Amino acid sequence: MNCDEFVELVTAYLEGALPLETEQRFVEHLAECDGCDRYLEQIRATVDALGHLPAQRLAPEARDRLLAAFRDWPAG
Amino acid sequence: MVDAVLPADAVVVARLRARDETMFAALIDAWSPGMVRAARAFVADDHTAQDVVQEAWLGVLRGIDGFQERSSLRTWVYRIVVNKAKTRGVRDARTVPASSLGLDDGPTVDPARFRGADDPYPGHWRSFPPAWPSPEDDAVAGETRRQLAAALAGLPDRQRVVVTLRDVSGHSSEEVCEMLSISAANQRVLLHRGRAALRATLEQHWIKEAMA
Numbered sequence: 309m310n311c312d313e314f315v316e317l318v319t320a321y322l323e324g325a326l327p328l329e330t331e332q333r334f335v336e337h338l339a340e341c342d343g344c345d346r347y348l349e350q351i352r353a354t355v356d357a358l359g360h361l362p363a364q365r366l367a368p369e370a371r372d373r374l375l376a377a378f379r380d381w382p383a384g
Numbered sequence: 385m386v387d388a389v390l391p392a393d394a395v396v397v398a399r400l401r402a403r404d405e406t407m408f409a410a411l412i413d414a415w416s417p418g419m420v421r422a423a424r425a426f427v428a429d430d431h432t433a434q435d436v437v438q439e440a441w442l443g444v445l446r447g448i449d450g451f452q453e454r455s456s457l458r459t460w461v462y463r464i465v466v467n468k469a470k471t472r473g474v475r476d477a478r479t480v481p482a483s484s485l486g487l488d489d490g491p492t493v494d495p496a497r498f499r500g501a502d503d504p505y506p507g508h509w510r511s512f513p514p515a516w517p518s519p520e521d522d523a524v525a526g527e528t529r530r531q532l533a534a535a536l537a538g539l540p541d542r543q544r545v546v547v548t549l550r551d552v553s554g555h556s557s558e559e560v561c562e563m564l565s566i567s568a569a570n571q572r573v574l575l576h577r578g579r580a581a582l583r584a585t586l587e588q589h590w591i592k593e594a595m596a
């Protein structure tokens with residue numbers, strides 16, 4: 309496997325969606341290529357950082373309005 | 385997104401149907417931040433995203449008595465968010481089909497980064513991607529998040545939506561395919577292209593910082 313092929317397969321690899329034979333070639337390449345090892349690590353770091361973006365809160369007034377609507381909601 | 389404080393779906397649903405306000409408040413507090421973020425991936429501004437999430441919660445109230453537990457409660461709620469957001473989709477209006485711009489095909493890493501056909505190692509890195517500073521440094525982590533938030537906002541619409549739902553909100557691929565009515569293969573392509581573009585943005589940023 310070449311590096312330019314490897315970089316296009318990282319998401320499929322992380323999703324466990326590669327055909328077995330391709331996955332074997334992917335893992336073999338990973339073991340012998342420091343550049344691709346770093347690329348995969350940086351994709352993982354990017355995904356990890358995305359999971360830590362600051363939350364965007366619901367405005368307190370909106371929360372109050374929703375709770376009021378819930379209180380007034382007729383029983384089903 | 386960890387919902388450790390919430391009981392199982394069946395319990396939550398039963399308590400909502402019994403009009404247990406404490407349960408509703410807990411649900412709003414646990415899920416709204418992720419819902420606002422998901423809504424923001426569809427609409428043009430924060431204000432509209434807030435509106436969408438409010439409307440979605442009202443939709444949850446209207447639908448909860450008839451909720452069939454075919455999907456998880458969270459997936460069902462997010463599907464309501466997605467549907468409400470799409471009706472407000474300011475961004476959708478200016479969306480050109482991505483395929484016509486060639487956004488969904490072609491390499492995700494600049495081909496110039498790899499050795500040419502006349503090289504003894506064609507298709508291999510000319511030089512390895514440079515190392516990034518450690519994310520354990522708080523300043524680095526903060527700068528990474530700022531860069532990513534800006535870059536995410538600049539992604540093509542469909543990539544932004546998929547990356548937001550998968551990597552920011554933490555939904556599974558099955559959930560995202562169901563919410564957006566797209567195939568697993570399509571979802572993976574959008575996720576891949578979005579992630580690769582975001583990684584490239586971070587790389588450019590750290591290269592610039594290293595030279596500064």
Ligand SMILES: [Zn+2]
Pocket residue numbers: 310311314337341342343344345508509
């Ligand atoms: Zn390689």
